[in-house]
Structures are given as structure tokens and as C-alpha cells.
Amino acid sequence: MMDRTKFPRLLFKTFLFVMIISLVLVPLAGDSIGKVSLYNWLIPGRERLPFSDTPELAYNLSLFNLNAMFASHQISDEGCQREMYRVIILGDSSTWGTLLRPEETLAGQLNQLDLIASDGKAIHFYNLGYPTMSLAKDLLLLDKAQKFKPDMIVWFFTLESFPADKQLTSPLVENNPESVANAFEKYDLNPNTYGVDQLTISYWDRTLFKQRRNYADILRLQFYGVMWGITGIDQHYPKESKLAARDLTNNETFHSWQEGEMDASNLALEILSAGKLAAGSAPIIFINEPILISQGSNSDIRYNFYYPRWAYDSYREIVRQYTAEEEMFYLDLWNLVPEEEFTNTAIHTTPIGVRLLADELSPYVIAHISP
Numbered sequence: 001m002m003d004r005t006k007f008p009r010l011l012f013k014t015f016l017f018v019m020i021i022s023l024v025l026v027p028l029a030g031d032s033i034g035k036v037s038l039y040n041w042l043i044p045g046r047e048r049l050p051f052s053d054t055p056e057l058a059y060n061l062s063l064f065n066l067n068a069m070f071a072s073h074q075i076s077d078e079g080c081q082r083e084m085y086r087v088i089i090l091g092d093s094s095t096w097g098t099l100l101r102p103e104e105t106l107a108g109q110l111n112q113l114d115l116i117a118s119d120g121k122a123i124h125f126y127n128l129g130y131p132t133m134s135l136a137k138d139l140l141l142l143d144k145a146q147k148f149k150p151d152m153i154v155w156f157f158t159l160e161s162f163p164a165d166k167q168l169t170s171p172l173v174e175n176n177p178e179s180v181a182n183a184f185e186k187y188d189l190n191p192n193t194y195g196v197d198q199l200t201i202s203y204w205d206r207t208l209f210k211q212r213r214n215y216a217d218i219l220r221l222q223f224y225g226v227m228w229g230i231t232g233i234d235q236h237y238p239k240e241s242k243l244a245a246r247d248l249t250n251n252e253t254f255h256s257w258q259e260g261e262m263d264a265s266n267l268a269l270e271i272l273s274a275g276k277l278a279a280g281s282a283p284i285i286f287i288n289e290p291i292l293i294s295q296g297s298n299s300d301i302r303y304n305f306y307y308p309r310w311a312y313d314s315y316r317e318i319v320r321q322y323t324a325e326e327e328m329f330y331l332d333l334w335n336l337v338p339e340e341e342f343t344n345t346a347i348h349t350t351p352i353g354v355r356l357l358a359d360e361l362s363p364y365v366i367a368h369i370s371p
Helices: 007-032 066-071 106-112 135-148 177-186 208-231 270-279 309-325 351-368
Strands: 085-090 123-127 152-157 284-288 329-332
Touching: 066 135, 066 208, 085 106, 085 135, 106 123, 106 351, 135 152, 135 177, 135 270, 152 270, 152 351, 177 270, 270 284, 284 309, 284 351, 309 329, 329 351
Parallel strands: 085 123, 085 152, 152 284, 284 329
Antiparallel strands: none
């Protein structure tokens, strides 16, 4: 039987031990958190970054630890053949593949084409798209992906990704301030441009108490990986989903701007230049992604739910001029996909719409990949 006089000392030692772990060891662990994973070892790597609002139906969940996200992705598979070219694809939920199965996404369909470079090496595509529209979010993922030494980057975007005031509002960006700050410093971007004095995280925010949700999500991701490995399901596919609006309002405002008020200074164009710098010697293709062009009510005023015609037309010209001046390889594929091949938003397409994009993109990839 335990001596009761020893119990307070045992309780104190236990408390001290927990405090040391929480307040010292966990903060010191820093960037190593999330790197250990069952994926690409006991269970197959995911074909896209983890994201879901319905984990129990999707066998997937949204989390913000970049290490864990990349460790769960097939790009981290050390057994992957190095004799092939590796192409990463960046973008929003349309690239990630909302309502699409992994093999129906752009990366999935491009891989099914079995593309071969001019020197005979196979080309493999990795889907690093992630829902929410923000160029800063894409740059964050591109910077993180550099350790995998991609041979080419394909970066999809749309006007909604460009407003300066949206760059730091993506949850993935908000929850990774240090990684964003490091990327901004590396690529000479000023957070003040996007309404933030500095991007920091306090010591308290590094402790186990503040990081407990982070740890729990990393653990949950491993458990859901078992069902992903068995079923290949990584998102919830509702039996029915509402189609994107074809009949539109007559509102001509984009964000807070009226016609003539939006110019290059309002858009985060410099992040594209940062992406070019991040790519290093790897070629990078910048692509204005397809959008729904409505034929319904007020389609003479708006292209779709997102864009008044004046705003989108101005944006296309601004990006065209900027990419030409910066000597970037740029494709404007905004009207590639017909209206009937869009699903629940003005940027999400059917597998047929994705195939049109894959067929259009393939020759450019083959022509620009470096032997």
C-alpha cells in the first residue's frame, strides 16, 4: 500500500513532468511535429492533400500541420521512382477536385495519359491543389514542396485568388504564420502589403495545451488513412448537389470595387513572381483556370456568381501584361470548358471538363519539361 505521505510528492513530480513536456519539449520540437506518419509505409499515400468537413464520411479531415499533410501525400513516398519527371500542380478546390474521385482530378487524368518526355522518361503528376482561393496559400505549399525537387510546376489560379486583402485569410495560411513569414522573407514579400504588420506565433501557442487539437488531428488522420487505404474514398460524394447559378444578379460590384476602380495595385501579382523565384531552375507554367460562362439571366453583366464582366476582363488583361513583362509562361484557358460541364460552383467541373483541360495542357508540359 502506498505511503500517503509520498502521494503529494508523486503528484508534484507528475505535474512537473507534464509541465516540462508541455512547456519545454513540445515547443522545442517545433517543425518536427507531424513528420512521422503511417502513410507511404503501412497505408498508401493519399493522392491529394487531406481536406474534409465530414471526416466520418470522407475518411479524411482538414488539418493545418503542413508536415502531417505532406507526410500523408504520395509525394512523400521515398520508394517512388526517381527516373521519372515529377510535376506538381497547384491551385484551388477545382485542382484539388471537389466532387471528383482521385482518378478524375486533373493530376489523376494526366497520369492516366502516361505522358513521356522527349528523352523517353515518364512524367508523373502530383496534386497539391488545396481548397480556398489565395495565391499566398499556393506559395506556401510550393515552398514546402521544394524539398521534393519537382521538375516542373503547374500553377492554376483565378481572379478570386488575387485580391491583396484575401491573401492571409485562408485558414491554411492563418494557422501557419511562421511558415508564411519564412516564405515571405525568402521571396522578398512584405506582409504589410496584405494588412499584417508581422507574422509570428507566441511561445504559449507552441505549448502542448495550445497544440492539443493539432496533435489530435494528426492522430485522427492516421486512423482515417486505414479506411482510405481500403476504400480509396477521400471525400464525401453527396447523391445530389446544387448546380452553380446560371441566372445571375445584376450587381456589378467585385469585392468593394465598381467598374474602373480595380487595377494592378489591388492584386497580389508579386506573389506570382515569388512563385517563379521559388521554382528555381524548374520550369513553371502559370494558368488562368477555366470558369463557367453563363448564358442565363444577366449574363451580359456577369460571367458567373463570382465575376462581373468588367472585373474579369480587366483582370485577364492585367495578368496578361504582367506575365509578359516578367517573362512568365502563361496560358489563359478561361473559356476552355463549356457551361454544361460545370458542377456546384463556377470553377468546379465534371470529369469531362477536366479531360478537356488535361488534353489542352499535355503538349505544353511535354514541350517545357527539362530533359
